[in-house]
Amino acid sequence: MVNVPISKALNVFGRKADELRQSYDSTLHQINSLRNNFPELPALGSVTCPILQAIQDRIPSGIAIFGQTYQAKCSVVNELFKETIVSQETTEITEGRMIRIKYGFENYATVGDSGSYVNLEFFPNSVESAYSEDSNGSSKSGLAKKELILLPEKEGQLSKIEESAIEVSLNHILLKDGSTVMVSPSGGSFGIDEIVDSAMDVCLPFVIYAIERASFTHRELEDLKYLQKRLPHSAVLFVRSAKNEEESELADQLENIGYLNPKGFTTKSWLNRASRCQFLPSFTDFHVELEPNIRRQARAYLIQASTHLISLLESCMSKLLNRCMDMSRDLTMTPKRLNYAEEQEQKIFDLYRSVTLENVNDAIVKSIAMVLEEVELGKHEILLNNWKKGARMSNRELDERINTVDQYVLNQISSKSSSIICNLENIGDKGPLKRSLELLESKVEYKQSESRPSVRLTELLNAPNGHTLAIDDGLPTSAVITRRFKRVFQPKTHADADNSATSWAQTHVANLMALLCPRKLGTALLRQIKNRLYEAHENFITSMVLLDQKHQNRLNKVENTKLRLRRHVCPRLGRLMLENSSFRDLIMYGMPKIGREIGRGQYGIVAQSDHWGHRIGVAVKSVIPDGDRQWGDLSLEFYYTKWWLEPHPHIVKLYGSLIDYDSYGPEENSQPAVLLIMERLRRDLYTAIKQGISYCDRLQVALDVVNGLRYLHSRGLVHRDIKLKNVLLDGNNRAKISDLGFCKPGAMLSGSVVGTPIHMPPELFKGAYDASIDVYALGIMLWYICSGSTRLPQNFERCSSKEALWNAVRRGARPEHLTKFDPRMWTLMQECWKMEPDERLKLGEIESELSSILEIERKKVSKNKSVKLQKSVGPGELVVSSTPRSQNG
Ligand SMILES: Nc1ncnc2c1ncn2[C@@H]1O[C@H](COP(=O)(O)OP(=O)(O)OP(=O)(O)O)[C@@H](O)[C@H]1O
Numbered sequence: 001m002v003n004v005p006i007s008k009a010l011n012v013f014g015r016k017a018d019e020l021r022q023s024y025d026s027t028l029h030q031i032n033s034l035r036n037n038f039p040e041l042p043a044l045g046s047v048t049c050p051i052l053q054a055i056q057d058r059i060p061s062g063i064a065i066f067g068q069t070y071q072a073k074c075s076v077v078n079e080l081f082k083e084t085i086v087s088q089e090t091t092e093i094t095e096g097r098m099i100r101i102k103y104g105f106e107n108y109a110t111v112g113d114s115g116s117y118v119n120l121e122f123f124p125n126s127v128e129s130a131y132s133e134d135s136n137g138s139s140k141s142g143l144a145k146k147e148l149i150l151l152p153e154k155e156g157q158l159s160k161i162e163e164s165a166i167e168v169s170l171n172h173i174l175l176k177d178g179s180t181v182m183v184s185p186s187g188g189s190f191g192i193d194e195i196v197d198s199a200m201d202v203c204l205p206f207v208i209y210a211i212e213r214a215s216f217t218h219r220e221l222e223d224l225k226y227l228q229k230r231l232p233h234s235a236v237l238f239v240r241s242a243k244n245e246e247e248s249e250l251a252d253q254l255e256n257i258g259y260l261n262p263k264g265f266t267t268k269s270w271l272n273r274a275s276r277c278q279f280l281p282s283f284t285d286f287h288v289e290l291e292p293n294i295r296r297q298a299r300a301y302l303i304q305a306s307t308h309l310i311s312l313l314e315s316c317m318s319k320l321l322n323r324c325m326d327m328s329r330d331l332t333m334t335p336k337r338l339n340y341a342e343e344q345e346q347k348i349f350d351l352y353r354s355v356t357l358e359n360v361n362d363a364i365v366k367s368i369a370m371v372l373e374e375v376e377l378g379k380h381e382i383l384l385n386n387w388k389k390g391a392r393m394s395n396r397e398l399d400e401r402i403n404t405v406d407q408y409v410l411n412q413i414s415s416k417s418s419s420i421i422c423n424l425e426n427i428g429d430k431g432p433l434k435r436s437l438e439l440l441e442s443k444v445e446y447k448q449s450e451s452r453p454s455v456r457l458t459e460l461l462n463a464p465n466g467h468t469l470a471i472d473d474g475l476p477t478s479a480v481i482t483r484r485f486k487r488v489f490q491p492k493t494h495a496d497a498d499n500s501a502t503s504w505a506q507t508h509v510a511n512l513m514a515l516l517c518p519r520k521l522g523t524a525l526l527r528q529i530k531n532r533l534y535e536a537h538e539n540f541i542t543s544m545v546l547l548d549q550k551h552q553n554r555l556n557k558v559e560n561t562k563l564r565l566r567r568h569v570c571p572r573l574g575r576l577m578l579e580n581s582s583f584r585d586l587i588m589y590g591m592p593k594i595g596r597e598i599g600r601g602q603y604g605i606v607a608q609s610d611h612w613g614h615r616i617g618v619a620v621k622s623v624i625p626d627g628d629r630q631w632g633d634l635s636l637e638f639y640y641t642k643w644w645l646e647p648h649p650h651i652v653k654l655y656g657s658l659i660d661y662d663s664y665g666p667e668e669n670s671q672p673a674v675l676l677i678m679e680r681l682r683r684d685l686y687t688a689i690k691q692g693i694s695y696c697d698r699l700q701v702a703l704d705v706v707n708g709l710r711y712l713h714s715r716g717l718v719h720r721d722i723k724l725k726n727v728l729l730d731g732n733n734r735a736k737i738s739d740l741g742f743c744k745p746g747a748m749l750s751g752s753v754v755g756t757p758i759h760m761p762p763e764l765f766k767g768a769y770d771a772s773i774d775v776y777a778l779g780i781m782l783w784y785i786c787s788g789s790t791r792l793p794q795n796f797e798r799c800s801s802k803e804a805l806w807n808a809v810r811r812g813a814r815p816e817h818l819t820k821f822d823p824r825m826w827t828l829m830q831e832c833w834k835m836e837p838d839e840r841l842k843l844g845e846i847e848s849e850l851s852s853i854l855e856i857e858r859k860k861v862s863k864n865k866s867v868k869l870q871k872s873v874g875p876g877e878l879v880v881s882s883t884p885r886s887q888n889g
Contacts, residue, residue, distance in 0.1 A: 009295050067210030086143045107169065112164055161195065164188070206235075234300065238278065254279075318644070330443075342544055355421055402508065422465070441547065453544050621678065681729060681730050683729055782825065782828060828849055
């Protein structure tokens with residue numbers, strides 16, 4: 001039987017690669033369908049793993065033969081097929097063609113550029129004969145020397161690898177599954193990069209390197225370095241094709257270029273696990289060693305490709321989860337921002353509205369005095385056109401000048417009064433309101449004709465400013481009549497004697513000011529201010545209604561997208577992640593040997609295993625998900641624990657996962673089991689309390705749990721099932737939170753009622769809750785920790801059913817006070833299980849209170865110990881050693 005194991009190894013790789021390709025296709029399909037709505041997802045072209053690419057392009061695996069000489073490579077081919085496929089007279093060939101051997105029904109070869117066709121007359125181990133022991137048909141001749149030699153290049157024309165290659169069709173078992181065998185060309189002008197490119201076009205190569213000489217040339221070493229760079233996870237099988245005793249230099253040279261590390265090989269046959277390289281001193285063990293070698297290389301390829309796929313999925317998942325959290329923030333913050341904007345605007349409006357006539361009068365009186373003083377001091381330059389000293393003015397010109405000065409003065413009074421009024425009403429910093437409005441507006445689209453609240457707000461803020469007062473607004477009726485009379489009956493021309501423009505204006509301003517009536521001016525100004533104020537306020541309200549509507553529509557879409565993410569997208573990607581991760585873990589570490597059962601929960605059985613991969617003593621939780629929903633939940637539990645969270649000292653570590661398809665039962669709807677491999681702890685807190693654990697240790701456990709919870713919450717997750725059995729203790733009674741089965745990002749909480757009855761807070765039944773449900777559950781756990789017993793609180797025990805318990809809890813029933821409780825701990829637990837979630841303590845506060853209580857307890861314990869020791873030893877006696885014993889509470 002020839003080459004069947006090698007063929008099998010290639011076949012297994014092919015099947016695994018198919019699995020991976022399907023996963024990759026599903027992943028790409030998912031991402032493609034999501035990219036429109038989630039442009040932050042990685043662009044599909046960003047997958048840069050050549051192995052994954054080759055697998056996706058359905059490029060079959062193959063064997064690529066490189067080597068020092070053409071003859072050495074040809075010997076490997078013949079040895080591989082156990083037939084003389086290439087003639088033995090290749091010794092002097094320095095310029096040899098690339099040979100590509102593929103499966104075909106007939107045995108023949110075509111030579112690209114020479115166009116020759118060679119009928120191979122031998123009968124190698126054809127598919128049919130491969131399985132029969134008497135398949136010893138021998139070749140009559142192989143490819144002859146003349147066919148193998150590269151034609152000399154035509155002047156100025158470089159020959160192409162493919163064009164000069166020999167394509168061989170062989171009816172051989174080794175090639176049956178589409179595999180290819182490729183022999184690299186020798187000599188010619190081909191670079192190693194070109195050769196590898198061309199090999200990878202037809203196959204994902206497992207590399208064999210044929211050695212003939214006792215050392216590598218510089219060029220050969222460079223080529224080997226390139227191979228290592230191009231196929232970093234590939235392994236190379238070095239085989240010596242001719243007998244040669246000196247070999248130490250080869251090993252040293254390979255070690256120098258990083259192919260081998262100094263340990264792990266003998267001079268006869270070195271196998272180096274670190275770099276997955278092997279050296280065979282002759283063809284004796286070639287067939288025996290080739291098969292495991294191919295398996296090793298195949299494993300490396302699959303690990304590399306699946307790692308890429310996992311990291312692609314991981315990046316999608318984390319982006320989508322972050323998006324989900326952003327959406328959640330958006331959904332809660334936007335209505336708050338809209339309210340805030342409305343309230344703040346109303347405040348400003350109310351403040352301006354409360355301006356009274358008295359306020360305005362005061363402002364006007366002050367402004368008149370200021371203007372008068374400034375004019376007298378010459379601070380104002382009133383521009384009077386064509387003023388010539390001593391020149392004659394027409395009456396029209398005089399009227400124009402009077403009007404100019406009047407209007408100028410009134411404008412000054414108006415603007416000064418406005419700023420006095422604005423200062424009068426302290427409306428505070430308008431920055432946050434403006435920014436909030438701008439943020440709200442930036443999230444929706446506006447047509448040009450639609451009005452924005454931020455613009456309306458500016459109008460409102462400017463309501464007291466920029467009003468125009470007319471002269472009739474400020475003069476008493478008698479003064480108006482006198483002025484008109486004077487103008488009508490004055491002589492038609494007017495000589496402006498000796499006055500300069502400024503002194504004329506000053507005199508005129510003084511006369512005008514004497515006549516102005518502040519109250520009348522104030523009434524006119526206040527009317528204008530209020531008119532504009534009401535108008536701006538109305539406009540603001542209308543623009544807010546529009547903004548509100550726009551956000552309502554937007555938030556509806558956000559809610560739908562979030563729902564889609566929570567219900568479909570994340571569970572689906574999570575499942576792909578779980579499957580791929582399990583695929584890789586299986587290749588890397590295999591199935592664990594399941595030992596004794598150590599625990600059983602509602603969903604899974606936990607058993608111990610002595611080791612898995614390089615980890616000693618692990619716990620294996622096996623769950624058979626029932627339906628898509630449970631698959632989704634389990635996948636997300638896996639994702640949060642393994643990928644979303646960093647390793648934390650107070651959260652149980654998840655090492656990996658496996659999907660056990662063999663657990664399929666005979667029933668039609670049976671499902672595979674998912675195995676979650678975790679660090680193994682000694683016992684859970686329930687058992688520890690039953691077995692007896694000191695009060696100090698129990699307080700330390702509580703502190704550890706708070707610490708773990710703080711981390712979970714800081715990563716946006718809510719545990720939802722904090723209870724004694726989900727807290728695991730190590731050999732030193734330090735605690736870790738386990739079972740993240742109900743754990744969810746706060747942003748994805750749907751309001752479903754989950755958890756363990758006595759730890760469920762009242763708001764859980766309303767369907768709207770947040771991370772503070774963990775604080776409530778912690779409060780109940782603190783009760784057990786302080787009671788030092790696993791007995792139900794009497795107040796709960798009285799309830800005849802789950803429903804009765806929940807009704808009691810909703811009415812305010814909580815665990816009873818026990819006399820042994822430290823008053824501070826009793827207060828602490830009460831603060832945790834308060835009815836109103838907002839009133840419950842924050843984890844940071846709980847942590848500092850617990851630390852302080854624990855410190856005091858520790859001091860008490862050490863004081864008691866030293867008193868006991870002194871009593872037992874007696875004064876003056878020497879204490880040699882004391883073994884601390886655990887104090888059972
Ligand atoms: N890593 C571990 N090391 C040691 N024991 C463990 C480990 N994980 C779980 N156990 C034990 O197995 C029990 C059940 O495990 P777990 O709570 O994870 O299962 P479950 O089906 O999710 O339970 P639940 O009913 O709480 O949902 C635990 O109470 C604990 O005693």
